[in-house]
Amino acid sequence: MIEVYVDGASAGNPGPSGAGVFIKAEGSVIKSALPLGMLSNHEAEFEALIHALSICKENQYRTLSIRTDSQLVSSAVDRRYVKNKVYLPYLSRCLELVDQFDLCFIKWIPSSKNKMADELARKAIQQNEQ
Incomplete structure (x- = not known):
């Protein structure tokens, strides 16, 4: 099973936003920081999941x-x-993408357990400003 960690972040609500994705898959790691432009924090969270999927x-x-x-x-x-x-x-x-997988579970975790995705999301926010 592939482990996927996602996080969206905004500097303001709404504000410059980013998506962070950290995937542990078959002995490899995929990291992605995607700038999203101006969004609310919740919109950024959904966009992070869409990006990961x-x-x-x-x-x-x-x-x-x-x-x-x-x-x-x-x-x-x-x-x-x-x-x-x-x-x-x-x-x-999200559901359109989720339904394309054989199995797809989603679980809430505390922010303290999602540090890598959070770092990537914050990095993506700064990429908006460049």
């Missing part, structure tokens, strides 16, 4: 265990529902 799809991974420190994202994907309609397009895209 896209990377996994490109690499033809079939079984994923995803960890996020966003309770909103983890519960929205788990329940396949989001109350705030602003996030509906993000959730729809």
Whole structure:
């Protein structure tokens, strides 16, 4: 099973945002820091998951265990529902990708257990400003 850690971050809410993805896969590691432009923190969290799922799809991974420190994202994907309609397009895209994998679990973890993805997301924020 592929271990995927995702985090989105914003410098302001909304503000310059970034996605951090850290993937442990079959003896290798993939790190990605993606600048996202101006988004809210929750939007950045969803974008981070979308980015991670896209990377996994490109690499033809079939079984994923995803960890996020966003309770909103983890519960929205788990329940396949989001109350705030602003996030509906993000959730729809996430579910469209999730459904392409044989197995895909998502689990909330505390921020202290998501440091690598957090560092990558913060690095991505700074790439917006260059």
